[in-house]
Amino acid sequence: MLTLRNLNKRFGARVVADDVSLSVAAGETLALLGPSGCGKSTLLKMIAGLERPDGGELRFDGADLAKLPPERRGFALMFQDFALFPHLDVLGNAMFGLIEQGLPKRDAAAQARAMLARVGLADHVGRKVWTLSGGEQQRVALARALATQPRLLLLDEPFSSLDADLRRQLQRVFRGLLREAGAPVIIVTHDREEAFALADRVAVLKDGRLLQCDTPQRLLAAPADAWLARFIGYENVLEHAVAPPQALLLGDDQPPARIVELTWLPDGARLKVAAQAGELALSLSAREAARWQDSLFVGGEIGVGLDESCLLRFG
Numbered sequence: 001m002l003t004l005r006n007l008n009k010r011f012g013a014r015v016v017a018d019d020v021s022l023s024v025a026a027g028e029t030l031a032l033l034g035p036s037g038c039g040k041s042t043l044l045k046m047i048a049g050l051e052r053p054d055g056g057e058l059r060f061d062g063a064d065l066a067k068l069p070p071e072r073r074g075f076a077l078m079f080q081d082f083a084l085f086p087h088l089d090v091l092g093n094a095m096f097g098l099i100e101q102g103l104p105k106r107d108a109a110a111q112a113r114a115m116l117a118r119v120g121l122a123d124h125v126g127r128k129v130w131t132l133s134g135g136e137q138q139r140v141a142l143a144r145a146l147a148t149q150p151r152l153l154l155l156d157e158p159f160s161s162l163d164a165d166l167r168r169q170l171q172r173v174f175r176g177l178l179r180e181a182g183a184p185v186i187i188v189t190h191d192r193e194e195a196f197a198l199a200d201r202v203a204v205l206k207d208g209r210l211l212q213c214d215t216p217q218r219l220l221a222a223p224a225d226a227w228l229a230r231f232i233g234y235e236n237v238l239e240h241a242v243a244p245p246q247a248l249l250l251g252d253d254q255p256p257a258r259i260v261e262l263t264w265l266p267d268g269a270r271l272k273v274a275a276q277a278g279e280l281a282l283s284l285s286a287r288e289a290a291r292w293q294d295s296l297f298v299g300g301e302i303g304v305g306l307d308e309s310c311l312l313r314f315g
């Protein structure tokens with residue numbers, strides 16, 4: 001298990017880690033999620049040993065990491081550009097870490113081949129990496145990282161250079177492989193869908209502060225504050241609570257709300273209305289849109305209320 005306790009780091013006046021405490025268990029995938037510049041990569045680098053914390057404690061299975069140089073931590077780090085070696089073929093890349101560990105070449109090649117087969121690249125071992133597609137390169141980088149059987153796997157924006165379809169497809173492959181690897185995994189991302197798709201728990205960071213760390217379900221069910229609620233994708237964020245879609249009540253018996261924006265879609269309509277509680281966004285199914293069609297125009301009125309029992313209150 002990896003444990004961070006009261007970790008602090010600043011660059012000049014900029015605080016990038018503000019008393020961060022968290023832990024990641026064996027077999028668990030944790031996502032560090034936050035906007036650009038909030039300190040995600042720096043946190044990863046401190047764990048890897050590439051940046052030194054100003055204060056706080058980093059432990060792995062109870063042992064203090066402070067005096068352990070990066071190469072002796074037994075962690076694998078995978079960057080967003082994959083950092084493959086262009087002069088080596090696929091097999092050469094995948095066995096690189098094993099050779100570094102001092103494994104005889106034959107054993108290293110056998111283990112690397114086995115890992116390449118696991119990521120679906122058994123037929124590509126002799127290819128130069130620059131002849132591979134982005135998704136294939138990404139799988140080589142993962143095979144290289146996993147082949148060394150790291151004690152901890154650190155992935156920095158592993159999918160950011162891939163297009164959306166490939167990203168989704170590889171995320172599925174990854175999720176299985178990461179679980180099988182059995183080591184704790186930390187993934188840095190600014191993409192909430194990626195975090196929710198891959199991670200068991202998601203740690204949300206802002207300006208170096210850990211705002212909330214929980215399962216995707218619990219983050220969605222009980223966001224800590226309004227900023228976080230918006231960041232994880234909620235639209236109707238009120239002062240003290242989120243109004244999820246199920247909290248919105250439509251009907252003639254509800255207070256009238258003026259339609260300020262309207263978009264017709266194949267399966268209904270999207271509206272923004274000026275309601276008593278503030279501006280609310282809502283989606284109408286095709287059936288609801290048909291039911292209210294006479295009122296559906298910008299400037300028109302529709303009855304919109306809030307079911308207080310469905311609101312997600314902060315804190």
Ligand SMILES: Nc1ncnc2c1ncn2[C@@H]1O[C@H](COP(=O)(O)OP(=O)(O)OP(=O)(O)O)[C@@H](O)[C@H]1O
Nearest residue numbers: 011014016034035036037038039040041042043190
């Ligand atoms: N070695 C360094 N020296 C000075 N400032 C740094 C250094 N490394 C990072 N920073 C600054 O610290 C802040 C946090 O950087 P970091 O890379 O950790 O953010 P991030 O959340 O990973 O961002 P992104 O999603 O854009 O990669 C940024 O303002 C960055 O410019």
